Every structure is written in structure tokens, then in C-alpha cells.
Amino acid sequence: MSDPRSTALKYSQDNRARTLEELKELVAIPSVSADPAFKPDIQRGAEWVVAKLTSLGFQNVQILDTGGHPMVYADLMAAGEGAPTMLIYGHYDVQPADPVELWDTPPFEGVQKGELLYGRGASDMKGQVVASIAAVEAALHAGSVPVNIKWMIEGEEETGSPSMADFIKKHAKLFAADFALNPDAGMLSATQPTITYGLRGMSYFELHVSGPALDLHSGFFGGTVRNPANELARVLGGMQDVDGRVTVPGFYDKVRELTEEERADFRRLPQNDAFYLEQTGAKSLWGESDFSAYERATARPTLDINGVLSGYTGEGPKTVLPAKAMAKFSCRLVPDQDPFEIEALVRKYIEDHIHPSVTWELKLLSDAIPSISERDSAAVQAMAKAQETVWGVKPIFRREGGSVPVVGHLQGQLGIESINVGSGLPDDQLHSPNEHLHLPTWEKEIDAFIHFIYNLGEG
Amino acid sequence: MSDPRSTALKYSQDNRARTLEELKELVAIPSVSADPAFKPDIQRGAEWVVAKLTSLGFQNVQILDTGGHPMVYADLMAAGEGAPTMLIYGHYDVQPADPVELWDTPPFEGVQKGELLYGRGASDMKGQVVASIAAVEAALHAGSVPVNIKWMIEGEEETGSPSMADFIKKHAKLFAADFALNPDAGMLSATQPTITYGLRGMSYFELHVSGPALDLHSGFFGGTVRNPANELARVLGGMQDVDGRVTVPGFYDKVRELTEEERADFRRLPQNDAFYLEQTGAKSLWGESDFSAYERATARPTLDINGVLSGYTGEGPKTVLPAKAMAKFSCRLVPDQDPFEIEALVRKYIEDHIHPSVTWELKLLSDAIPSISERDSAAVQAMAKAQETVWGVKPIFRREGGSVPVVGHLQGQLGIESINVGSGLPDDQLHSPNEHLHLPTWEKEIDAFIHFIYNLGEG
Numbered sequence: 033m034s035d036p037r038s039t040a041l042k043y044s045q046d047n048r049a050r051t052l053e054e055l056k057e058l059v060a061i062p063s064v065s066a067d068p069a070f071k072p073d074i075q076r077g078a079e080w081v082v083a084k085l086t087s088l089g090f091q092n093v094q095i096l097d098t099g100g101h102p103m104v105y106a107d108l109m110a111a112g113e114g115a116p117t118m119l120i121y122g123h124y125d126v127q128p129a130d131p132v133e134l135w136d137t138p139p140f141e142g143v144q145k146g147e148l149l150y151g152r153g154a155s156d157m158k159g160q161v162v163a164s165i166a167a168v169e170a171a172l173h174a175g176s177v178p179v180n181i182k183w184m185i186e187g188e189e190e191t192g193s194p195s196m197a198d199f200i201k202k203h204a205k206l207f208a209a210d211f212a213l214n215p216d217a218g219m220l221s222a223t224q225p226t227i228t229y230g231l232r233g234m235s236y237f238e239l240h241v242s243g244p245a246l247d248l249h250s251g252f253f254g255g256t257v258r259n260p261a262n263e264l265a266r267v268l269g270g271m272q273d274v275d276g277r278v279t280v281p282g283f284y285d286k287v288r289e290l291t292e293e294e295r296a297d298f299r300r301l302p303q304n305d306a307f308y309l310e311q312t313g314a315k316s317l318w319g320e321s322d323f324s325a326y327e328r329a330t331a332r333p334t335l336d337i338n339g340v341l342s343g344y345t346g347e348g349p350k351t352v353l354p355a356k357a358m359a360k361f362s363c364r365l366v367p368d369q370d371p372f373e374i375e376a377l378v379r380k381y382i383e384d385h386i387h388p389s390v391t392w393e394l395k396l397l398s399d400a401i402p403s404i405s406e407r408d409s410a411a412v413q414a415m416a417k418a419q420e421t422v423w424g425v426k427p428i429f430r431r432e433g434g435s436v437p438v439v440g441h442l443q444g445q446l447g448i449e450s451i452n453v454g455s456g457l458p459d460d461q462l463h464s465p466n467e468h469l470h471l472p473t474w475e476k477e478i479d480a481f482i483h484f485i486y487n488l489g490e491g
Numbered sequence: 492m493s494d495p496r497s498t499a500l501k502y503s504q505d506n507r508a509r510t511l512e513e514l515k516e517l518v519a520i521p522s523v524s525a526d527p528a529f530k531p532d533i534q535r536g537a538e539w540v541v542a543k544l545t546s547l548g549f550q551n552v553q554i555l556d557t558g559g560h561p562m563v564y565a566d567l568m569a570a571g572e573g574a575p576t577m578l579i580y581g582h583y584d585v586q587p588a589d590p591v592e593l594w595d596t597p598p599f600e601g602v603q604k605g606e607l608l609y610g611r612g613a614s615d616m617k618g619q620v621v622a623s624i625a626a627v628e629a630a631l632h633a634g635s636v637p638v639n640i641k642w643m644i645e646g647e648e649e650t651g652s653p654s655m656a657d658f659i660k661k662h663a664k665l666f667a668a669d670f671a672l673n674p675d676a677g678m679l680s681a682t683q684p685t686i687t688y689g690l691r692g693m694s695y696f697e698l699h700v701s702g703p704a705l706d707l708h709s710g711f712f713g714g715t716v717r718n719p720a721n722e723l724a725r726v727l728g729g730m731q732d733v734d735g736r737v738t739v740p741g742f743y744d745k746v747r748e749l750t751e752e753e754r755a756d757f758r759r760l761p762q763n764d765a766f767y768l769e770q771t772g773a774k775s776l777w778g779e780s781d782f783s784a785y786e787r788a789t790a791r792p793t794l795d796i797n798g799v800l801s802g803y804t805g806e807g808p809k810t811v812l813p814a815k816a817m818a819k820f821s822c823r824l825v826p827d828q829d830p831f832e833i834e835a836l837v838r839k840y841i842e843d844h845i846h847p848s849v850t851w852e853l854k855l856l857s858d859a860i861p862s863i864s865e866r867d868s869a870a871v872q873a874m875a876k877a878q879e880t881v882w883g884v885k886p887i888f889r890r891e892g893g894s895v896p897v898v899g900h901l902q903g904q905l906g907i908e909s910i911n912v913g914s915g916l917p918d919d920q921l922h923s924p925n926e927h928l929h930l931p932t933w934e935k936e937i938d939a940f941i942h943f944i945y946n947l948g949e950g
Contacts, residue, residue, distance in 0.1 A: 066807030128809060134705070191807045232710060236808040245772020246593070249922040250795045251691060251893030254823050255735065255787035257773040261796035262731060265818075269728030272721060274846055276714065313704025314716040316848040328714035336709045336812050337720035343798035344819065348525030348650045349695040349856040350587060351821060351894075352797050352922055359724075360803065362810060364713050387733055389775040397808040434710030435810075463708040463811055 037486040040174035044166060044478055051478070052149070052471070054084070055162040056142030058124070059151040065101055065125035065191045074187050077124040078102045081161070081185050088169050090183070096203075100195035101125060101187030105206065108172075109180040116411070116488060117180040119209035119448065120168070121438055122161040123189035123216070126153035127463045134465035147471050154469040155460035160215035161185060163455060163474055167481030178489025182209055186438065189216070192236055192398020193437035200441045211411040212448050213484075215477070216436050218456030220302060220428055222473045225419030225480070227412060228452035230431035231439055232330065233365035233402030235374045236338075238395045239264065239382070241357045247343075248353040258389045261342035261357040267386050268359055271335055271378075276319040276328070278335045278363070280381045283374070288367045288404075290331055294431075298326055301430060303458070311458055330431040334364040360397070364433060371399035401440030405449045411488065415451050418483035422476050453477075496945040499633035503625060503937055510937070511608070511930070513543070514621040515601030517583070518610040524560055524584035524650045533646050536583040537561045540620070540644050547628050549642070555662075559654035560584060560646030564665065567631075568639040575870070575947060576639040578668035578907065579627070580897055581620040582648035582675070585612035586922045593924035606930050613928040614919035619674035620644060622914060622933055626940030637948025641668055645897065648675070651695055651857020652896035659900045670870040671907050672943075674936070675895050677915030679761060679887055681932045684878030684939070686871060687911035689890035690898055691789065692824035692861035694833045695797075697854045698723065698841070700816045706802070707812040716812075717848045720801035723816040726845050730794055730837075735778040735787070737794045737822070739840045742833070747826045747863075749790055753890075757785055760889060762917070770917055789890040793823040819856070823892060830858035860899030864908045870947065874910050877942035881935050912936075 034042075044051075063077030064070040078095050081104040086093045090106035104124070109117070129139035129152050137143040139152040149159070171177045184207060188195060200207060219226035243260035244253070272278050290298075305317055308325040319328040328334075342357035344350035363374055375396045386392055406412065407429055419427045432452065442448040455477035461467045493501070503510075522536030523529040537554050540563040545552045549565035563583070568576070588598035588611050596602040598611040608618070630636045643666060647654060659666060678685035702719035703712070731737050749757075764776055767784040778787040787793075801816030803809035822833055834855045845851055865871065866888055878886045891911070901907040914936035920926045 066809055067805060128803070128805065130803070130805070131706075190809075192810075234710075234810070236810070238808075243771075243773055246920070247590075247923045248771060249893065250793070250797060250821060251693075251823060251891075252917065252921065253767070253771055253788060254793040254795045254892060255778050255791055256767045256776055256784040257771045258777040259795045261799055262728070262794070265724040265728035265796060265799070266731070266733065267728070269721070269724035269726070272725070274725065308712070308715045312702075312707060312712055312716045314702055314848060315850060317715055318717040318846060318848040319714050325715040329712060332714055334709070334713040335721070336713045336718045337724060337802065337816075338709060338809060338811050339802035339804045339813070340720055340724070340799055340816070341804040343796065344587070344589070345798045345800040345817070346526060346587065346589075349697075349819065349821070350525055350649075350797060350922070351651075351693070351695070353795050354798070357796075357799070358804070360808065362709060362808070364710060387777060389773060389777045391774060432710075433713060434708065458711065461705070462711070463809070464706045 036174040036176040037482065040170040040482045041479060043173045044170035044482060048475060051162060051166045055149070055159055058158045058162060059142035059154055060140055062140040063125050063187065064128050065188045066128055074101050074125060078104050078187055081124055084165055085183060088172055098195040098199045103187065104185040105183060107182040111178055111180045115179050116210040117182060119182045119184055119207060119212040120164050121212050121214045121450065122164060122185040123157055123187065124161060124185055125187045125190050127190045131465060136466055148468040149471055150466060150468045152467055154467055155456045156462040156467065157216045157454070159469040159474050160454045160456065163478045164213065164215050164481055166478050167485065170482055171485050177485065179485060182207065189437070192234065192400060194398055196438050197441050201445050204446055207446060209448055211409070212442055212450040214436055214439055214450040214452045215454040217432055217452035218454045220430065222457060222470055223423065224302065224425065225423045225427040226453065227415060227427045227429050228432045229407055229429050230331065230367065230404045231402060231452060232433050232435055233369065233371055233400040233440055234362055234398065234435040235365065235371040235396060236362040236398040237360070237378065238397050239359050239361065240393045242355060242391045244353065244355050247355050250351045250353040254353055258387050259353050260390050261354050263387055263390050264342065264357040264359055267382060268337060268361065270385065271381065275321065278333065280377050282377045283333065286369045287333060290327065297429065298324065301326060301428060329433040331366055333366050333369060335361065337361045364435065365402045367402045367404050369402060371401065400435040400437035401444050403440050403443050409449065412451055414487035415453060415484050417487050418480045421483050422480040495633035495635035496941065499629035499941045500938060502632045503629035503941060507934060510621060510625045514618055517617045517621060518601040518613055519599055521599040522584050522646065523587050524647045525587050533560050533584060537563050537646055540583055543624055544642060547631055557654040557658045562646065563644040564642060566641040570637055570639045574638050575669040576641065578641045578643055578666060578671040579623050580671050580673045580909065581623060581644040582616060582646065583620060583644055584646045584649050586649045590924060595925055607927040608930055609925060609927045611926055613926055614915045615921040615926065616675045616913065618928040618933050619913045619915065622937045623672065623674050623940055625937050626944065629941055630944050636944065638944060641666065651693065651859060653857055655897050656900050660904050663905055666905060668907055670868070671901055671909040673895055673898055673909040673911045674913040676891055676911035677913045679889065681916060681929055682882065683884065684882045684886040685912065686874060686886045686888050687891045688866055688888050689790065689826065689863045690861060690911060691892050691894050692828065692830055692859040692899055693821055693857065693894040694824060694830040694855060695821040695857040696837065697856050698818050698820065699852045701814060701850045703812065703814050706814050709810045709812040713812055717846050718812050719849050720813050720816040722846055722849050723801065723818055726841060727796060727818055727820060729844065730840065734780065737792065739836050741836045742792065745828045745832070746792060749786065756888065757783065760785060760887060788892040790825055792825050792828060794820065796820045823894065824861045826861045826863050828861060830860065857896070859894040859896035860903050862899050862902050868908065871910055873946035874912060874943050876946050877939045880942050881939040
């Protein structure tokens with residue numbers, strides 16, 4: 033007679049091929065949240081999760097109207113009031129696939145090549161959603177789950193979770209939990225389990241600049257009115273110096289300085305400058321010289337243009353003075369910066385610097401609060417032990433440069449800390465063509481989640 | 492018995508409706524030179540001109556291979572060696588129609604509404620080509636043409652005539668002439684005939700900046716490598732100050748200062764600042780405060796971004812750090828700036844200012860030499876008299892902000908001065924949606940060209 037932990041691990045192992053097929057099913061749904069054309073597929077993504085959780089016997093399974101894309105909620109409170117309640121977070125939406133022509137396989141088809149599964153969302157984060165469900169399924173099969181479980185699987189993370197701030201505040205009681213599990217944070221390498229204790233936040237902007245009433249002949253009118261593309265370049269180009277320092281006044285005021293202990297930890301991480309050089313394929317690294325590339329990528333704020341468009345961009349020369357110009361740009365934020373304070377500073381910078389002969393509009397497309405979690409909580413320690421059991425080495429504690437808006441909202445509004453883990457690897461090409469998932473690591477993550485559930489019961 | 496001049500004028504008048512139909516035929520050929528997709532239509536445009544000139548009895552009618560788009564050449568040297576030889580310049584190619592959705596009529600259909608004919612190229616310059624052919628047709632019908640005539644109708648003016656510099660040099664003998672007639676320069680207003688004695692030149696650039704090997708997740712990598720879109724904005728944005736002064740060192744060294752006489756002439760022109768404000772629809776004017784808007788548009792050099800593209804430009808936020816960024820930008824040049832010297836200065840500026848961690852490529856897509864012509868030559872005076880006869884007022888002499896590269900090449904390489912005229916009006920919306928031609932002015936221009944031909948015989 034075996035204990036529940038072993039039963040669950042064996043069940044999971046025996047069902048691995050089916051679980052992979054389920055992941056391929058979910059990848060095949062092009063649930064792109066940024067583009068309204070994919071709205072029906074967003075709905076299909078939510079329904080796939082509902083069907084799966086319903087089949088496992090979860091209760092209160094429902095698609096909640098967030099005002100934006102739908103969220104799947106479900107719970108199973110069978111462990112009772114004395115047991116801790118874990119909120120498992122996930123998102124079923126994905127980034128757009130473009131530029132589609134750079135993919136070697138169809139982006140919305142899970143294609144296995146050796147140890148890798150290719151497809152948009154395979155790693156970010158459909159693979160992680162399926163892994164967490166698979167672990168819970170195994171524990172339920174084993175008949176003994178020592179924690180109450182709530183699911184919160186949203187559909188707009190890749191657009192910055194614009195509905196989540198209000199939605200979480202409004203449903204504070206529904207989502208109440210002792211801690212949250214967020215498997216959207218990835219790991220350092222396939223052999224190094226990782227717990228992420230800090231995440232960057234974000235303010236994502238869209239700036240529109242308009243000048244003349246219509247596109248003009250640059251010969252007839254060049255020199256008489258401000259060209260909105262020139263003005264956009266001048267203002268945006270001036271927001272950051274050549275060395276990477278953002279020039280917006282007040283931008284760094286709330287930045288929490290790194291402690292010597294943190295910086296010492298970071299120096300032991302394998303993500304040295306050579307790693308970043310190889311991962312990015314850039315000619316050389318760049319940025320604030322007082323900080324390592326890892327520190328710049330995880331614990332320092334940024335300002336990056338994400339997209340810019342104006343005028344004629346086809347082949348050959350067109351001598352047009354464009355009527356308008358548009359840029360998307362975003363600041364990754366670190367504790368204790370606030371996305372709305374940053375919005376106000378950026379808005380004031382533009383007001384102070386842009387020429388009054390153009391008109392402009394700045395929209396905050398998404399916001400995320402940066403977060404920091406306690407390393408020595410019972411739940412974090414349960415995860416650390418689970419990872420050590422599976423990988424044979426202790427996890428590394430690190431910060432991460434990406435943003436999980438819900439983690440910020442849960443912490444800021446409900447007081448719920450998140451355990452940020454996941455099987456995503458740095459070279460998975462998230463958000464890029466040929467995104468893929470490393471399957472052996474993904475399978476270890478499922479086992480680690482099973483151990484984590486039982487470790488919680490022993491805590 | 493009437494004189495040839497009167498006969499020609501009457502013939503032209505009697506055939507006006509047919510001439511308008513011919514213009515509509517030519518507008519219906521979408522001979523867009525910037526986009527290779529329209530290459531067959533470029534060929535059709537050239538063939539239309541060939542057929543028309545052949546039908547008039549011109550000799551040596553031929554389509555010349557320029558290396559780029561074809562040029563139509565034809566001549567009729569019947570006036571003999573004692574008579575002057577006039578080279579009539581034109582271009583049958585047009586600007587792209589985009590943004591097509593802003594047109595109220597199909598761009599490649601000549602649609603008459605009241606006194607206006609709408610369509611891409613109706614004014615710039617298919618209308619002018621058809622007008623000059625109609626005038627010559629009328630003179631040939633009258634049986635007495637006192638000048639030898641050569642035609643040079645090219646197909647790549649709207650891409651900056653990239654093949655013309657070499658081509659004109661190579662065929663110096665073929666194009667030899669006493670002067671050139673260039674009807675691509677337009678007029679001040681429907682009631683004010685105009686002779687343009689100065690044209691701006693141009694250096695048109697395309698700049699590509701590349702950073703990481705592929706698009707990156709701005710959360711994972713933001714802060715570690717230079718974002719090529721940020722760097723493009725910073726470098727391009729820094730090339731011009733907020734008041735319109737180009738900051739590229741040496742840029743103004745060769746600029747010929749305006750004389751007090753010229754500036755006094757300009758102050759009498761109707762193109763005051765209010766005119767530019769109304770024409771552009773901008774909130775306010777902008778530019779070097781030492782110069783009027785007219786001076787800035789015609790006698791001062793510029794730097795305008797014509798197009799820029801990088802990263803994600805669809806709906807919603809995409810948190811990408813783009814791998815590359817592209818801009819098209821151009822400098823309008825004035826005497827005695829040289830487009831290749833300006834290219835060298837711009838290249839040096841970029842070399843000196845761009846961060847070494849990005850790679851970049853600067854291409855000169857087109858170049859045009861700025862030009863200035865003598866006001867008191869016999870041919871210019873013949874044109875001035877013709878315009879006064881038709882409009883009842885003396886022409887105004889002015890400079891113009893646009894570029895006609897061939898005018899620069901003819902002057903620089905063959906010593907041929909051009910008489911720059913035309914029936915294009917400032918509000919024809921050249922290069923913009925809803926381009927149109929003012930038909931009553933166009934008809935006057937045909938008459939003026941007939942008078943010009945006979946005035947030359949009296950000179």
C-alpha cells in the first residue's frame with residue numbers, strides 16, 4: 033500500500049502522454065488577447081479550461097465576466113477550514129504570433145521536435161497551466177489533497193490584465209486565500225530550480241502625435257509646420273540618454289535600492305553578462321554601467337519603444353510630410369515605483385517638452401504593480417523543498433524582469449503573496465517566433481507541484 | 492486668313508473635350524513608380540505617351556532603357572538649325588495612392604466634379620504632360636512651329652529619378668537643347684501666372700538600425716541591450732532642434748543666403764503665413780524664426796521624417812523589444828548644397844552619435860541638385876509674355892520648395908536651364924489623398940504654351 037504522494041506521482045507519470053496531448057489541444061486554440069479578431073478563440077480558451085476543471089470534480093466552475101476577457105474560476109474546499117487555501121493563478125491567453133513568417137512551424141499547432149514542443153503559448157503559459165492542473169489531478173486521484181484549492185485563470189495577461197485591478201478588488205472574498213501559486217515566472221535553467229521573489233511592474237503607453245490636417249508634400253510644405261514624426265522622435269528619443277538612464281524627472285525617486293545581500297546573491301546566478309549577450313544575439317550589451325545586465329533586467333526600471341509607425345513605410349522614397357505618428361512604449365518598473373505615478377511623470381515630461389504646434393494623446397494601455405515576496409514563509413519553504421526533491425539541488429532565489437499584473441494586484445489589494453515559479457526557460461523565445469517548451473523540465477515541474485501539495489500538508 | 496498662332500489657339504479650343512478625355516485615360520493608368528507591383532502600369536504609362544507622340548508625327552519616338560523605369564524620347568527638328576531647340580520635360584509616373592481609404596473617389600480614375608478633376612497624377616503631373624502635348628499638337632496643326640522640339644518624359648520622378656544623373660550624362664548629345672521647358676513647377680494661384688527660378692534639391696535616406704538577433708521579451712531583456720527603436724528615435728530626434736535648426740555639423744555651410752532683393756520679392760507674394768496655416772491645417776506654424784514660412788518652404792533646407800516603422804503596431808500592448816527599426820527621412824536642399832556632401836555629413840553624424848552596440852545601414856534612395864535659373868533669358872521672357880497675354884497680369888518670379896531632379900541634372904551636367912512653370916495650384920493636394928487639377932487653369936496653361944511657342948519664333 034502506497035502513500036498518496038507516491039500514488040499521485042505514479043498516476044501523473046502514467047498519464048504524461050495524455051497530458052501532453054491536452055497541452056497540444058490548448059496550444060491549437062489561438063487565444064490572442066491583444067487582437068479583437070481572436071475574440072472567439074479567447075472564449076474557446078476559457079471553455080477548454082472550464083471543461084477540464086469540471087471533469088476533475090471542481091466546484092463553482094464558472095466563466096466570470098471581468099469586463100474584458102473572461103476569467104475561469106473554480107474551487108474545491110474539501111480540505112476544510114483548518115487547511116490552508118491556495119489560489120492557483122494562470123492565464124490561457126497568448127501573445128500575437130507576428131511576425132508569422134519567421135516561424136518554422138505553424139504558431140498555433142503544438143509541434144514536438146525532440147525534447148521541445150513548439151507553438152505560441154507552449155511555454156508562456158499554457159504549458160504551465162496544464163502542468164498545474166495535471167498535478168492537482170494526480171493529487172485528486174490519490175484521494176487526499178491537504179489544501180483547499182481555488183483557480184484563477186485569466187484571459188488578458190498578455191495585454192497587461194487591464195480588467196484585473198478592479199475585478200480583484202470587487203471579488204476580494206471569492207479570491208481570498210492564504211497564498212497564491214503563480215507558475216508564470218520560469219526558471220534559471222533546466223537544472224536549476226528557481227523561486228522568484230521579485231517581479232517588475234509596468235506602465236505601457238501609446239502616444240499619438242498629430243500635426244497637419246493631412247499628409248503633405250514635403251517639398252511644398254517642409255519647413256513650415258512641425259512634422260509629427262520628427263517631434264515624436266525628438267521627444268521619445270530624449271526620454272533616455274545614450275547610456276540607458278531615463279531622463280524623465282522623478283522617474284527614479286521611488287526605486288528601492290538593491291541591498292548588498294541581494295547583489296551578492298545575484299553575482300552567484302549563472303545569468304552573467306555573457307549569458308545575456310548570447311541570449312539576445314546583440315553585438316554588445318548596453319545600459320546603466322553601475323549595474324550588471326542581470327540587475328538591469330530584473331531590478332532596474334526601463335523605457336523601451338515597443339512599436340512605432342508613421343508615414344510611408346513601403347518600398348522606395350515617398351516625399352510625404354506625415355499628418356500623424358504613433359508609438360507604443362513601456363516602462364518596466366521595480367519596487368516601489370507605481371505605474372500611475374510613472375504615467376503622471378511621463379505625461380508631464382511630454383507636456384513640458386513637446387512643441388505646442390502639434391497635438392498629442394497619451395494612453396496608458398496597461399499597468400502592473402511591481403512586487404516583492406517574503407522568502408521564509410511556510411508556503412515558499414514547501415515549494416523550495418519540493419524543488420530540491422525533484423531536481424536534487426536547492427532552488428535559487430532571484431528577481432525577474434517580467435510583469436505579472438495579477439501578482440501585484442493580489443499583493444497590493446488582497447494581501448496575498450505569490451510563489452512565483454514555472455518551467456519556462458530563458459531561451460524559450462517567449463513573445464518571439466518559434467516559442468517552445470522544454471518537455472523534460474515541464475514534466476519535472478508537474479512532479480514538483482505534486483510534492484509541493486503534499487509538503488503543504490506537512491507544514 | 493488667320494495667322495498660325497490664332498489657328499493653333501482655335502484648334503486647341505475646339506479639341507479641349509478630347510484632350511480632357513486623353514488626360515483621364517492617362518490618369519487611369521496607375522503608374523506608381525515607388526512600388527514594384529505597378530511595374531506593368533509604368534510600362535503602360537510610357538506606351539501611352541509613345542502612342543500619342545507618334546500620332547502627332549514626331550520622329551525617333553522611342554522608349555529608352557534608363558536602367559530604372561523607361562523614358563520616352565521623341566523629336567521633331569523641322570524648324571531647322573537656325574531655330575532654337577526646346578527640350579520639353581515631363582514625368583508620367585505618380586506617387587502611391589495610400590492611404591487609399593482617405594480618397595473620396597477612386598484614385599486611379601479621373602473624376603470631374605465641377606471645375607476640378609480628381610485622381611492621382613491629375614495635377615502632378617499627368618495634367619501638365621497632356622497640356623504640353625496639346626499645345627504642341629495645336630501648333631503642328633497650324634502648320635508652323637518656329638522651334639525644334641525634343642521630348643523627355645521619364646517614369647521615375649516620384650522616386651527621385653535615381654537613374655537620371657547617369658542617364659543624362661551618357662546621352663548628353665541626344666538631349667542637347669537651348670533650354671528646357673519644365674511644367675512640373677505649378678503656380679501661385681489661379682489668377683497669378685508664375686515662373687519659378689529656384690528649386691530645392693533633395694537627399695532622401697533610408698536608415699535601418701538593428702539590435703538583438705530577434706524580437707525579445709521586454710520584461711526578460713529590457714535594460715540589457717540597446718533597443719534599436721529607442722536608438723533610432725534618439726539619433727534621428729537629435730538631428731534637429733525644437734525650433735527647426737538641423738544640428739548636423741556643416742549642414743548649413745553651403746547654403747546661399749537670400750539677398751534683400753529676393754526677400755523683398757517674397758514679401759509681395761500672396762503666400763504669407765496665414766496661407767500656410769490654412770493650407771496645412773496645422774495648429775500653428777513652426778520653424779526657423781528668422782525666416783518667413785514661404786522662405787522656409789522654398790529657400791531653406793529641411794530634415795523631415797517621411798516614414799518610420801518598428802516593432803508591434805497593431806492593436807493593444809505587445810511587450811516586445813524589437814530587433815530592428817527603419818526610418819525614411821529626407822533633406823530638402825537649397826543652392827549651393829550638394830546632395831552627396833549632405834549624405835556624407837549625415838553619415839558622419841550617425842557614426843558620431845549612434846551607440847556602437849547597434850548595427851546600422853544608411854542608404855541614399857534619391858538625390859537632386861538644387862537649381863537657380865536666369866530670369867532675363869530670351870526663353871524666360873517669351874514665357875513671361877505668353878503668361879501675361881493669357882492671364883492679363885505679369886508673372887511673379889519665385890522659388891519653389893519641391894525638387895525636380897532632372898532640372899538639377901540638366902543644369903549641372905548639360906548646361907541647360909529650365910523654365911519652370913505649370914498649372915498646378917497649392918491646394919491640389921499633391922502626394923495626398925484627393926489630388927485634383929483645376930481645369931480652367933489647366934486650359935489657360937495650354938493656351939500659354941501655344942503663345943510661348945510663337946513668342947519664341949519672334950524672339
